[in-house]
Amino acid sequence: MKIVVCIKQVPDTKGGVKFNPDGTLDRGAMLTIMNPDDKAGLEAALRLKDQYGAEVTVVTMGLPKAEEVLREAMAMGADKGVLVTDRVLGGADTWATSTTLAGAIRNLEYDLIITGRQAIDGDTAQVGPQISEHLDIPVISYAQDIKIEGDSVVVERQYEDRYHVVKAKMPCLITALSELNEPRYMTPGGIFDAYKQEITVWGRADLKDVDDANLGLKGSPTKIAKASDKVRKGAGEKVTLDPDESVSYIVDKLKVKHVI
Amino acid sequence: MNLEEYKGVYVFAQQVDNEISSIAFELLGKAKDLAKDLSTDVTAVLIGSGVKDLADQLAEYGADKVIVVDDPELKDYRTEPYAHALSSVINQYKPEIMLVGATAIGRDLGPRVSARVATGLTADCTVLEIGDFPLQAVPGQEQLHNQLLMTRPAFGGNTIATIACPYNRPQMATVRAGVMQKIAPIKGAKAVVEEFNPGFTPDNKYVEILDIVKSVAETVDIMDAKILVSGGRGVGSPENFKILEDLAEVLGGTVSCSRAVVDSGWKPKDLQVGQTGKTVRPNVYFAIGISGAIQHVAGMEESDIIVAINKDADAPIFDVADYGVVGDLNKIVPKLTEALKAEIAASK
Numbered sequence: 001m002k003i004v005v006c007i008k009q010v011p012d013t014k015g016g017v018k019f020n021p022d023g024t025l026d027r028g029a030m031l032t033i034m035n036p037d038d039k040a041g042l043e044a045a046l047r048l049k050d051q052y053g054a055e056v057t058v059v060t061m062g063l064p065k066a067e068e069v070l071r072e073a074m075a076m077g078a079d080k081g082v083l084v085t086d087r088v089l090g091g092a093d094t095w096a097t098s099t100t101l102a103g104a105i106r107n108l109e110y111d112l113i114i115t116g117r118q119a120i121d122g123d124t125a126q127v128g129p130q131i132s133e134h135l136d137i138p139v140i141s142y143a144q145d146i147k148i149e150g151d152s153v154v155v156e157r158q159y160e161d162r163y164h165v166v167k168a169k170m171p172c173l174i175t176a177l178s179e180l181n182e183p184r185y186m187t188p189g190g191i192f193d194a195y196k197q198e199i200t201v202w203g204r205a206d207l208k209d210v211d212d213a214n215l216g217l218k219g220s221p222t223k224i225a226k227a228s229d230k231v232r233k234g235a236g237e238k239v240t241l242d243p244d245e246s247v248s249y250i251v252d253k254l255k256v257k258h259v260i
Numbered sequence: 261m262n263l264e265e266y267k268g269v270y271v272f273a274q275q276v277d278n279e280i281s282s283i284a285f286e287l288l289g290k291a292k293d294l295a296k297d298l299s300t301d302v303t304a305v306l307i308g309s310g311v312k313d314l315a316d317q318l319a320e321y322g323a324d325k326v327i328v329v330d331d332p333e334l335k336d337y338r339t340e341p342y343a344h345a346l347s348s349v350i351n352q353y354k355p356e357i358m359l360v361g362a363t364a365i366g367r368d369l370g371p372r373v374s375a376r377v378a379t380g381l382t383a384d385c386t387v388l389e390i391g392d393f394p395l396q397a398v399p400g401q402e403q404l405h406n407q408l409l410m411t412r413p414a415f416g417g418n419t420i421a422t423i424a425c426p427y428n429r430p431q432m433a434t435v436r437a438g439v440m441q442k443i444a445p446i447k448g449a450k451a452v453v454e455e456f457n458p459g460f461t462p463d464n465k466y467v468e469i470l471d472i473v474k475s476v477a478e479t480v481d482i483m484d485a486k487i488l489v490s491g492g493r494g495v496g497s498p499e500n501f502k503i504l505e506d507l508a509e510v511l512g513g514t515v516s517c518s519r520a521v522v523d524s525g526w527k528p529k530d531l532q533v534g535q536t537g538k539t540v541r542p543n544v545y546f547a548i549g550i551s552g553a554i555q556h557v558a559g560m561e562e563s564d565i566i567v568a569i570n571k572d573a574d575a576p577i578f579d580v581a582d583y584g585v586v587g588d589l590n591k592i593v594p595k596l597t598e599a600l601k602a603e604i605a606a607s608k
């Protein structure tokens with residue numbers, strides 16, 4: 001079985017969020033990580049590899065620096081890494097990103113494609129389903145469990161108040177939730193091997209069956225009209241009192257606000 | 261693509277088990293505003309099996325017209341037949357705006373449909389308005405009017421972007437649940453109902469549903485609660501949520517929680533507030549033993565009044581709290597419950 005996993009290098013918004021004094025985001029002070037949902041997708045692929053035997057190829061699109069997440073994935077156990085990077089691909093929205101990744105994946109053999117549900121920087125959850133549409137294969141989003149049955153996958157697909165057990169013939173694309181599993185750590189041997197391996201680097205010319213009109217900033221149907229770091233509402237009061245005084249304080253405030 | 265051909269504001273009227281989801285009514289409320297600004301009308305697209313009878317409800321909440329795609333293949337949500345239905349409606353009727361709820365269904369259907377009809381899609385919008393693109397005229401670039409301007413948070417709620425889709429139609433957005441306002445239903449309102457069936461031929465993309473497992477129904481949806489008593493990891497144990505439940509009961513509120521609590525298996529996911537949970541806007545939000553990670557704050561910062569109780573004086577929750585109390589929740593919360601009980605009894 002051949003599995004392609006799409007991963008993204010993102011700024012770490014968990015815990016490591018840093019603000020400037022004016023309340024805006026200090027991006028320079030933030031570290032980058034492998035997007036958590038993608039890491040869960042990779043872990044799911046590696047478990048399928050452990051269980052059924054599979055070749056796992058990780059693909060990322062980004063700046064040359066994004067090679068770091070491919071190395072990390074390979075140190076966890078992925079077999080091959082593909083970096084799609086080219087100036088003309090920059091500034092892409094989800095349409096142009098999914099067009100690009102589909103163009104790269106067309107060069108690869110796959111039974112299963114796994115993406116994370118969403119990235120913690122954009123939070124759109126759109127790229128996975130859009131790739132599946134470009135490749136004309138079924139998609140199962142929000143996977144909380146993945147099993148293989150012959151030439152099909154059986155997936156628990158999460159909704160707000162239920163889940164569906166869904167069966168699809170491969171090839172198929174699945175988007176993974178970070179709740180899916182606890183990703184494994186890199187092993188020292190894995191890290192060592194990962195840095196010895198070649199990473200395939202593809203540019204615009206290597207993408208299959210894509211039109212320039214659908215790539216990069218120019219090929220993105222959505223355009224940013226305005227972007228700003230959110231200035232949060234300021235902190236209110238903060239008091240440190242003994243428990244009885246704390247209770248009186250809260251009760252008084254709720255009275256003033258006519259809650260009680 | 262002749263953009264002029266595309267007219268009208270359309271809403272995907274999500275239904276589950278032949279019951280219209282609240283998000284559909286919220287979208288109709290917003291669509292009515294947008295349609296007014298554009299001097300056009302509002303169309304709901306109702307997709308399912310045996311759903312035609314639901315059209316009147318959509319009319320009561322503001323739909324001028326309802327397009328019904330009714331087919332046995334559409335009984336339970338599956339990406340392909342629903343994507344085929346909605347994209348066929350778009351190709352046939354050519355809406356200028358297509359709104360979809362940012363639900364577990366809409367966030368799957370939206371991207372698949374937008375890719376099929378080759379247009380842009382803006383995810384998880386919290387503000388929609390009609391305006392110009394670019395916002396300010398730029399020499400050498402035509403300023404387009406009557407564009408849908410879609411505002412959304414990104415970066416875990418740390419940045420806000422306003423996005424347009426000036427050269428493709430329809431302008432598509434998924435919209436976060438609980439943000440747009442429904443109108444007060446107009447009893448007896450009727451819409452023009454039109455049935456449309458593009459034909460459904462199962463292929464490899466029609467996945468098979470083997471089983472549907474519903475989680476135990478919660479009595480109150482935390483998104484509808486006026487008072488939320490929300491607990492985090494600091495509560496310490498699932499048993500200790502009892503003190504939060506007692507407080508909630510006195511105030512007629514509901515208990516919710518942070519992601520850490522769900523991840524620890526203390527509470528089910530439908531009680532989770534935050535980026536990967538629900539966005540809530542109660543009148544009062546008690547954050548008890550919640551540190552206030554940015555992902556949590558993104559889901560509750562629009563609450564009218566935020567009361568935080570946390571023993572860590574540096575917890576980021578105090579940056580958004582109106583009233584912050586540094587202290588031991590185990591000592592404060594039970595006393596608070598008793599005090600409120602006495603106050604409420606005295607005021608009766």
